[in-house]
């Protein structure tokens with residue numbers, strides 16, 4: 490397993506070691522001990538989520554606030570997504586900055602999104618199965634968010650505007666300036 494830093498503080502890209510042979514391949518999808526050694530972050534996750542989406546779907550930007558905030562270790566098991574994290578920690582040197590990375594079944598990369606970050610992804614393939622671990626439980630009352638096309642953030646979601654499909658909730662998320670995080 491290899492860890493790569495990103496321009497955002499505490500956000501990491503995780504590249505698993507793949508063992509290939511004539512049967513196929515094997516890799517450790519998650520190893521708490523190695524994860525903690527390499528990142529220095531908490532590797533105790535309590536909830537695993539899966540979503541399936543079709544091309545053009547954009548989920549985000551989401552976070553949970555306060556004591557319910559969640560760090561996420563995200564990956565794409567089928568298809569390809571463009572995954573985005575935005576630093577929404579007001580006291581952070583990278584506050585208001587975003588970083589995006591392509592995650593796919595093919596590249597098998599994982600992305601660690603710390604607590605206090607907004608998170609979202611767009612689906613670039615026909616369908617995508619997205620899997621993520623969370624270090625805190627889902628709590629509907631603590632949901633926060635930022636509008637996907639916020640003018641201050643200027644995120645490039647790698648999709649033509651006409652193809653983008655959003656949930657009713659994500660169509661009306663607050664702006665970055667409104668600060669619902």
Ligand SMILES: Cc1cn([C@H]2C[C@H](O)[C@@H](COP(=O)(O)OP(=O)(O)O[C@H]3O[C@@H](C)C(=O)[C@@H](O)[C@H]3O)O2)c(=O)[nH]c1=O
Nearest residue numbers: 538540548549550551552561608609610627628656658
């Ligand atoms: C996130 C979540 C949703 N749900 C329910 C609530 C709702 O009825 C249904 C769909 O929820 P949503 O529309 O919020 O699902 P979705 O838009 O996929 O939300 C997810 O988006 C990505 C970008 C994230 O970062 C995640 O943390 C999460 O917020 O599933 C749970 O029961 N547990 C959960 O942990």
